[in-house]
Amino acid sequence: MPRVAFTPNLQRHVVCPPCEVQGDTVRRALNRVFERYPDVETYVLDDQGALRTHVVVFINGRQMTDRTSLSDAVGPDSEIYVMQALSGG
Amino acid sequence: MSGRLLVATRKGLFTVGEARGTWSVLDSAFLGDNVSMILPLPDGTVIAALDHGHFGVKLHRSRDSGTTWDIRPAPAFPPKPEDVEDLDPTRGTSIPWVVQRVWALERDHRTGTLWCGTIPGGLFRSFDEGDTWQLVESLWHEPKRKEWFGGGADLPGIHSVCLDPRRAERVVVGVSCGGVWVTEDDGRTWACRAHGMRANYMPPERAFDPHIQDPHRVVQCRAQPEVFWAAHHNGIFVSTDDVGSWTEVTTAKPSAFGFTVAVHPTDPDTAWFVPAMSDERRVPVDGRVVVSRTRDGGATFEVLDRGLPQSHAYDIAYRHALDIDASGSTLAFGTTTGSLWTSDDQGDSWIAVSTHLPPIYAVRFVDGE
Numbered sequence: 256m257p258r259v260a261f262t263p264n265l266q267r268h269v270v271c272p273p274c275e276v277q278g279d280t281v282r283r284a285l286n287r288v289f290e291r292y293p294d295v296e297t298y299v300l301d302d303q304g305a306l307r308t309h310v311v312v313f314i315n316g317r318q319m320t321d322r323t324s325l326s327d328a329v330g331p332d333s334e335i336y337v338m339q340a341l342s343g344g
Numbered sequence: 345m346s347g348r349l350l351v352a353t354r355k356g357l358f359t360v361g362e363a364r365g366t367w368s369v370l371d372s373a374f375l376g377d378n379v380s381m382i383l384p385l386p387d388g389t390v391i392a393a394l395d396h397g398h399f400g401v402k403l404h405r406s407r408d409s410g411t412t413w414d415i416r417p418a419p420a421f422p423p424k425p426e427d428v429e430d431l432d433p434t435r436g437t438s439i440p441w442v443v444q445r446v447w448a449l450e451r452d453h454r455t456g457t458l459w460c461g462t463i464p465g466g467l468f469r470s471f472d473e474g475d476t477w478q479l480v481e482s483l484w485h486e487p488k489r490k491e492w493f494g495g496g497a498d499l500p501g502i503h504s505v506c507l508d509p510r511r512a513e514r515v516v517v518g519v520s521c522g523g524v525w526v527t528e529d530d531g532r533t534w535a536c537r538a539h540g541m542r543a544n545y546m547p548p549e550r551a552f553d554p555h556i557q558d559p560h561r562v563v564q565c566r567a568q569p570e571v572f573w574a575a576h577h578n579g580i581f582v583s584t585d586d587v588g589s590w591t592e593v594t595t596a597k598p599s600a601f602g603f604t605v606a607v608h609p610t611d612p613d614t615a616w617f618v619p620a621m622s623d624e625r626r627v628p629v630d631g632r633v634v635v636s637r638t639r640d641g642g643a644t645f646e647v648l649d650r651g652l653p654q655s656h657a658y659d660i661a662y663r664h665a666l667d668i669d670a671s672g673s674t675l676a677f678g679t680t681t682g683s684l685w686t687s688d689d690q691g692d693s694w695i696a697v698s699t700h701l702p703p704i705y706a707v708r709f710v711d712g713e
Contacts (some may be wrong), residue, residue, distance in 0.1 A: 265399060297417075303423060
């Protein structure tokens with residue numbers, strides 16, 4: 256199963272430990288995380304369900320490209336990192 | 345004399361208390377986090393709006409005067425239909441239907457309804473003390489809303505929500521930049537009421553266009569609610585006819601430029617401002633921090649400087665950083681350089697509570713209605 260981990264900057268605000276979840280896209284994997292930890296969703300996604308402007312997601316070290324639909328594919332061994340972009344200060 | 349004051353800053357929320365005539369910082373919350381707005385209520389409930397930058401806008405609610413906090417859902421825009429075009433008129437870029445800052449929080453103490461103004465220019469209501477929020481769609485979908493543009497921020501926003509003490513159905517909101525809007529029917533319909541306001545930042549033929557005015561802050565006199573004061577981008581304006589019209593006040597000293605205004609709760613002719621030089625140079629005139637006060641509806645002004653720094657001081661007070669308590673005797677204001685002053689004699693003299701807080705966005709007395 257893909258493994259999802261969050262930046263410590265986010266863990267300061269909301270409980271979001273690393274977890275393994277089902278899912279073949281970033282969206283589906285994150286949705287599983289949000290089922291376990293509902294408060295996390297609005298920290299990562301904006302009102303329209305897109306990735307927040309100053310949040311970035313890496314899949315096996317490669318930056319995710321579809322910031323609107325989060326349709327980038329992930330595999331069973333993928334490591335998904337949710338980070339804060341330095342553009343946000 | 346009031347006993348408590350909440351101070352929302354770039355780096356946390358601070359509780360300031362008064363004991364035997366001395367005000368001091370008592371406590372902090374959300375240290376390190378950006379607190380854009382605060383709403384203290386008489387029953388000990390406090391609502392704090394945080395802007396985490398990377399992680400968005402959040403609302404926290406305390407039921408015990410700020411001792412403990414729970415995160416509550418923040419106002420959020422509904423899904424934007426794909427066929428809707430919503431462009432910023434200044435830049436031609438898309439207005440994001442994403443709350444970027446909570447810029448106003450008020451509660452109607454008759455109905456319990458919470459009102460929230462945001463950047464971009466959304467107005468939201470909560471009928472359940474902040475557990476859920478609904479966008480006031482009538483204003484959001486008002487065609488003239490699409491003429492609003494940013495003032496002080498990239499995107500337009502609602503910073504002032506005046507809840508009419510006579511009728512809960514009447515609400516006045518101030519928009520930077522988009523004028524002053526009023527509903528008489530509990531938000532079903534809206535009308536722009538900024539006639540008389542003047543905008544130097546527009547071509548002359550549009551200077552008096554109500555829809556492009558930039559009232560930095562709009563306040564309403566509680567006892568005589570037909571009187572409103574506005575600190576506007578181009579000066580001071582007063583309305584004595586329920587925002588039917590506005591009159592420019594040109595007598596203010598040392599300057600009419602500023603962001604904030606407070607009106608006395610029972611005397612509509614008495615109002616306070618924290619002036620700066622001008623739009624082009626946003627520092628105190630001559631490096632002297634002063635408060636200006638009118639007691640005659642704007643005919644004349646006094647310059648109040650006792651207790652305030654009078655040499656090389658560059659404090660600026662933002663829109664929500666000046667407040668007056670319910671009695672009308674105690675005032676407080678905070679500044680971008682982290683200074684906080686209080687006055688227990690209607691501004692005649694000021695005492696520094698601190699000069700090294702984080703940049704201050706909002707100060708509010710905890711005294712209720």
